[in-house]
């Protein structure tokens with residue numbers, strides 16, 4: 001019983017989602033930036049299993065100001081730590097450094113207004129993606145925290161994985177152990193949409209490596225008139241994979257200001273070895 005309790009408490013659910021907000025509440029701090037008319041299309045593409053890419057989600061000026069914030073943050077001693085897996089002694093899965101940013105009471109963010117804006121913009125996406133109403137599959141839940149990851153430029157990587165975890169139907173036959181796992185993976189099980197905002201140079205070169213490689217087709221858009229636009233334009237013709245065989249592998253370069261969205265339970269992805277510093281701010285929208 002004690003280990004069940006521990007699984008529940010330590011097992012991601014309590015620490016990670018206890019103070020999550022519903023989508024509407026999370027968006028109340030910051031108006032969503034996606035053009036309202038396009039948000040439904042993006043949600044549809046995500047539900048079809050595509051990796052949605054939106055270029056120009058941040059303007060060049062916002063990106064430059066955010067990069068200044070990142071330099072300040074990186075200079076704060078002990079703020080970026082090795083990721084939890086590597087800290088626990090396993091560096092075979094991922095080698096990035098991370099810092100978890102929280103919406104409230106995070107003094108590190110107090111003076112970093114642009115980074116705060118990025119955090120809020122990500123947190124406002126759930127309400128936009130659900131079309132400003134509750135989703136059929138249940139309301140979306142927005143954690144208070146985002147993950148800021150720094151991949152150093154020495155071949156840092158994150159091997160292939162899926163962000164969520166769906167329990168196979170037979171797992172209930174495993175009895176108490178199944179219940180333990182169910183609780184242990186509580187928050188991961190509840191991840192719905194992964195939202196990543198890249199904070200690197202806009203002209204990221206392929207030589208730098210660091211692609212987000214996905215086993216999924218890409219649906220590519222750009223903000224039509226900069227980050228205050230009222231519509232999205234399809235940056236690549238249509239939905240790659242639509243009508244034909246889905247592309248088995250897509251490479252998404254971590255260009256600054258680019259937003260990437262995908263179904264956390266479905267899309268297998270990896271960060272290929274990076275030869276330049278690579279920053280990514282991630283939110284796992286849950287349910």
Ligand SMILES: O=C(O)CCC(=O)C(=O)O
Nearest residue numbers: 158163196212271280282
């Ligand atoms: O930074 C990226 O492009 C993806 C990172 C990732 O897959 C993760 O943190 O789960």
Ligand SMILES: [Fe+2]
Nearest residue numbers: 161162163269
């Ligand atoms: Fe991931």
